[in-house]
Amino acid sequence: MTNVDRNISCDKPREHCGVVGIAGHPEAATLAYLSLYSLQHRGQEGAGIVVNNEGILDGYRDIGLVADVFSEDVLNSLPGSMAIGHVRYSTHGTSVLKNVQPVWVDYARGSVALSHNGNLVNGSRLRAGLSAEGSIFQSTTDSEVIVHLIAKSHAPDFVGQVIDALNHLRGAYSMVIMNSDVMVAVRDPFGFRPLALGRIGDAHVVASESCAFDVIDAEFIREIEPGELIVIDKDGDIQSLFPLRQTRCAHCIFEYVYFARPDSFIFGENVANVRHRMGQELAREAPVEADLVMPVPDSANVAALGCAHESGIKYDMGLIRNHYVGRTFIEPEQNIRDFGARLKYNPVRGVLDGQRAVVVEDSIVRGTTMRKIIKMLRRAGVSEIHMRISSPPIRYPCFYGIDMPTREELVASTLSVEMLREFFLVESLHYLSLDGMVRATGLPKERFCLACFDGNYPVMDRECLEDEQTCLIH
Amino acid sequence: MTNVDRNISCDKPREHCGVVGIAGHPEAATLAYLSLYSLQHRGQEGAGIVVNNEGILDGYRDIGLVADVFSEDVLNSLPGSMAIGHVRYSTHGTSVLKNVQPVWVDYARGSVALSHNGNLVNGSRLRAGLSAEGSIFQSTTDSEVIVHLIAKSHAPDFVGQVIDALNHLRGAYSMVIMNSDVMVAVRDPFGFRPLALGRIGDAHVVASESCAFDVIDAEFIREIEPGELIVIDKDGDIQSLFPLRQTRCAHCIFEYVYFARPDSFIFGENVANVRHRMGQELAREAPVEADLVMPVPDSANVAALGCAHESGIKYDMGLIRNHYVGRTFIEPEQNIRDFGARLKYNPVRGVLDGQRAVVVEDSIVRGTTMRKIIKMLRRAGVSEIHMRISSPPIRYPCFYGIDMPTREELVASTLSVEMLREFFLVESLHYLSLDGMVRATGLPKERFCLACFDGNYPVMDRECLEDEQTCLIH
Amino acid sequence: MTNVDRNISCDKPREHCGVVGIAGHPEAATLAYLSLYSLQHRGQEGAGIVVNNEGILDGYRDIGLVADVFSEDVLNSLPGSMAIGHVRYSTHGTSVLKNVQPVWVDYARGSVALSHNGNLVNGSRLRAGLSAEGSIFQSTTDSEVIVHLIAKSHAPDFVGQVIDALNHLRGAYSMVIMNSDVMVAVRDPFGFRPLALGRIGDAHVVASESCAFDVIDAEFIREIEPGELIVIDKDGDIQSLFPLRQTRCAHCIFEYVYFARPDSFIFGENVANVRHRMGQELAREAPVEADLVMPVPDSANVAALGCAHESGIKYDMGLIRNHYVGRTFIEPEQNIRDFGARLKYNPVRGVLDGQRAVVVEDSIVRGTTMRKIIKMLRRAGVSEIHMRISSPPIRYPCFYGIDMPTREELVASTLSVEMLREFFLVESLHYLSLDGMVRATGLPKERFCLACFDGNYPVMDRECLEDEQTCLIH
């Protein structure tokens, strides 16, 4: 028997984090915990909460799902009216705990805790510079780099120290930072990752996605602007600053394609609506005669629906997804065909037998799971498979916080669409065009980062190029 | 903070069990484990596997999901070519472990282990009779009663002992029983609960639903007949017997309505197909002008789809379900509106705002979660709500293994449909008619048990009437 | 690396159980838990408590030390004014949980729970008889046999049923039994195992050893007599019966030699006093010229002290025992000399170098650990080793609850004392004589079971003889 990582059957890019912050509420830790629950899709490997209890920071972090990390005892041990929280993906190894956030340190002016979503393009260079000056690092996260920079600042007050630190950062960051007095929420000037502001009574709440507000019945106020820094004091009162040099906007369009929850409202629009329109564009770009439109559940559900509505072809559910799949599996030694995919998906023969199916997926990375799904659908009797992907081929790595495979592993970086059709052994294959995808968002193209599709990176650093596994000369 | 049980937001009847058996395979325990994974929807409170390793039974049972109960170490400690497994719901309390199956005992002729799905109507009377003769009981399950009866039999061989025991049983049972030599799979003569037979190489597999075969790439052979007893030896060879007095067939129609997984094939038909037709019947019985048809996810997805296809109204997903919801929640002391439902479901305002929605659910028990969902939909801007239930009102208790509330708690047992419409505060409400529901199955009405809808019980026992919380005079 | 069981370095017979019972106290479970703490030396593999909460029994059992099995949450879930508890040794395997006591079942007249210390000589025969009548068994314990017998009784009341059951039992039992009304404490007519009665306020307490009373500040009243049955009701009131045929007294002298805690008072005498006198007898029987007397800690401490006091030779501690040794060890692949013993004991060179040592141990079973200790002492510079064992050679198996190796493994069953001296490579070796040991107790010889030393079994059953690993013809 061997363990099969859950991600073996994950043929998708992976987001790295979700952040929350609550200020001015007597049960800050409990609200942070509930909010993290609804951001669990943004990171399932570790979770943490740090509270400010009358000026003293205390916290708890561990590996695992939010429900497993936080017991009632743990939450009871974290009183205070201010809290920040974090969910993250992480890499493997015994030492992984050290990377679980929020990072939380003492420095000359007191304590500071920080939750970070995104990736700096100059993180390694900043780290090297700090190391050269004698700094030590206990994790491999950008977040630790940022608290070093805050501690190094000579600014007289905390907000000034944070701004000093921000001036060194290049790349993607949606962050919540807390000291003994205030909470600061800040979003990089490109606005790569989402960050929203809400209210619950007199308290203010900050979260990666608006769905985190709904679970605690908080009111969505607005998104935090690219380059905006919001200071929230212990009573929940807020102040808005724009301390950073403005630049072009570069929202990660992949949040719309795959990451964000459909009920969230980000970049000025409801995610489900955008995904539905992506499916409609797909239907218009590549019409086909078929008996049903079906998604690879659950992330492609809405796009498939849009595709069905636009094409007039019946929407149906040809694959069942098992939601009880745990972190690891024990696999029999005797090989089972398509084992990884089979655990997670099962075709519904009654729906599929003899049918011509339009199969909608939102994106494809390695393509291995997709190939297994195609085979399972064939065995369930599907007569024709028309694959439709609601985003263009992913050809380039992301430097802003999305964990993509190397270029060699990106199936679309080396194969043409026609070759991919052969690879997947399907009757037809169409990827949504870049323009179609952007049109579905309702926003102008220049507001987005489309680098993983077109290689045009809004912000780069020498270290990106040096990164040996990437080759950007295309 | 207080704990909120996951079931607070469960407004559904609850099934009690899923069973599997594997004979003739060198990795029997691992295959049983994978099969139980795909039956997890039938019972999430406890799981167990007993193996036969060259005539010696050994096993492991614990409270929790299959993924939590079985580690690689545990499975490695269970070698053998024959295995039976079980997943169950259970009642609360510290002693709940004692009810986790398979039950597994020693008696005069060796060891026997048993996994049971269903409920006996004469279980308490059999238990009382055995007690009167001096028998002791270490659980509150019918399964323990059955192994007592096997042990009391004077039949010369194991199959004879099992048949002797079966002759005492009245009610619902789909069981897998194993001693040191053989495995026996048996289904009560009414065929209340499903039980299917499959093959993987030379080995045979038995499971509550055919989806358990798919995950291990086993081939579905056929359903085990009502009243049929199948003996499988260690090599996987089988023999079929019909040792019990035949009677009318009485399949539980609720397996089609809610319990079974849509990709399973039971009672001669694919579950998804039946549910889709139930949705179509619903659309025909209660047409309405609306902008979208949406399910309460995930159990009503297919029925909603049928309703949409038949009515020509657009299918859409107005509610997001959070699949990361754990067993318990920590709730803030400060009340959050509709907390229980809000944890599990979130409305998609972008889809719902200003829309007239047909909301499809498969069944309603207490109605409390449904009321919370309705309120959330209203706050998300839905202009009209037309509730459609893809089964008739549940008015009577089930004695065959479904955990229903008492009659007083069954919202439909005391209120008329018009009163229910007021209770839910919706523009219209329709329950699928009994005939419509049956028509959707494609089978004749007399093949089903419809007792929870019409009060006509296929088999009763004095003890059912004595059961104080039920009042059958209607 | 490989796991080393703690018992690899245990060269001693092993007791099987400790029992407690509390009646008439509002915090019965907590007092039972504390009492079990002080009986932990009698069984370290599993622990359990069953309470009677206003007529309803509930309980919790698990594998592990008392401190690990019972959390505050678990104890809080066990309210009630009556409780029985148990600690046990057990055999290995995944199914070991089923043998953890108290056993706790339902039968015709309600619920009954039972904690048992001792071993029946006719346990297998009783089990076979019950099996022949169709009884089933879920554990391999005598305790389950006894509750079967209680359930089979036709006596009109609970005490009568217990007495009916007792009339079938042959062998050793000190038990606490509880139903919804009363607690019964009973000791077999031979009085093999100890059982004491105490009082805490208005409540009564029963325990294997009086040290269990001390930890909860209960008052020791007296020992329960051989053959006595005490009924304690919910208010703690008691009644004494002698329902069994009287026979000779046969206290297990090994309780004095090794099992019982030195601060306990059993068989009418303080254990430490008896052990001290055993050491004195040893000094008188085998005087030697030496520089120090040292024990193999901790069980031989008191005997060594007696030996030193009598001989006038200085007592010293030449071996340090590591009390942090856990259940299992991870051993390096590269062999370490005397690894098992070395983990637990370390010689004190400063004390030993150049000294002639009298090394006192209470008993020896296999002799393997003792050999390793001798080697370690030699390497630490001891010039002469005079081994003194404060009991005679163990030559025969025990049928009354002590887990001894088979005769072949009993080093003294096949080797003469002179041969043993060679085996251990010591300058001299003396085992305390049977008469010396008995004299140290202050009680007449006929009050003891000395079977493991002299083969005279107070009570036997055909099944003992059939037990293949024992050969009693000597």
Place this chain on the structure above:
Amino acid sequence: MTNVDRNISCDKPREHCGVVGIAGHPEAATLAYLSLYSLQHRGQEGAGIVVNNEGILDGYRDIGLVADVFSEDVLNSLPGSMAIGHVRYSTHGTSVLKNVQPVWVDYARGSVALSHNGNLVNGSRLRAGLSAEGSIFQSTTDSEVIVHLIAKSHAPDFVGQVIDALNHLRGAYSMVIMNSDVMVAVRDPFGFRPLALGRIGDAHVVASESCAFDVIDAEFIREIEPGELIVIDKDGDIQSLFPLRQTRCAHCIFEYVYFARPDSFIFGENVANVRHRMGQELAREAPVEADLVMPVPDSANVAALGCAHESGIKYDMGLIRNHYVGRTFIEPEQNIRDFGARLKYNPVRGVLDGQRAVVVEDSIVRGTTMRKIIKMLRRAGVSEIHMRISSPPIRYPCFYGIDMPTREELVASTLSVEMLREFFLVESLHYLSLDGMVRATGLPKERFCLACFDGNYPVMDRECLEDEQTCLIH
């Protein structure tokens, strides 16, 4: 019910740490683990190991005993030929994990891990200075300060960086430091804490006490000298340096009195021998007529023995210590007299009744447990109690790594010996004189730090004086 911390019944100063290091052995982590087992008495709250596997550091740390922290899986995940380990006491709170050592960080020149035993007197000032320069701290340990200093050094090689760091440190440190190439073991010039060097085959071992060598069958070579720095490379080869300014020697005499294990060899002498002589001095200084000499087990066992040997009064064991006492207890709400002490100790009435007892303890801090023990002894029938403490009254705080209560809590800092006699309600009380204690060591007085007894601190820092809870003007 309430939790009682194990330390409630600890009336002793508490040591902070034990360290080990292994270089040049293929199973370095497993040997480190076994060594930590034998140093468990130096710290029971947390344990950790960091390995160097071909230049890459990896590690594991957690709260708990060594046996609980390290499973076979964890050790298997830590291959490498070099390892350092640590056991520690720690303060309470949910964030305690962050203080578990070895500390292990990345800096400009690679990775470094450090295990530290002792306490710096200028730790807070160094921390403040580093903070002022912008350094951040993730723990409250001196160890993190030291790795900061290493990282700040501009020395060209690792050993030079360590020496640079050492030049800033004032106070007590016995440390093992490891980077990707070498291991460095270093002891402060005062030699406050012990540190020993051993050999196992070609590998070298470093540990706080020599007992850590015995468990792995390593050979004790010598103690590392005060001020000595030993560099050990991957093959186990060593080099000795004395890079620090020499100063007076100041061994912590409390290591002899209480901390070290009796079988260890430290400061040039076997601990048991020293303790035995302390007991002899005690007997000479305060002779008394009595029936027995008894220790408060286990730490005073050897001193009591010395006292008995010198006085000619019989040594006996009047108190049994329960070694199964876990980390926390659940206490009944209804008060039990002397609960904390009663859990851990039980008097042996048979030994004590009617006796005049000399009760030997090694040291007393608060005196609360001692008072409870005295009461228990009285109730067990002792007729006279003559308390003998094998060290002088503790009157001053320790700044070198011993966790003493504040002066107000030190019972001897405010009460005269006669007043203490009244406080304990004993017939006589004698503390060993300073000269007697020193004489027992066999070393000249000027080689010891006696500050906790006489207030003469070998090295001080302004921050010690500023520490508000201490008042050194006496």
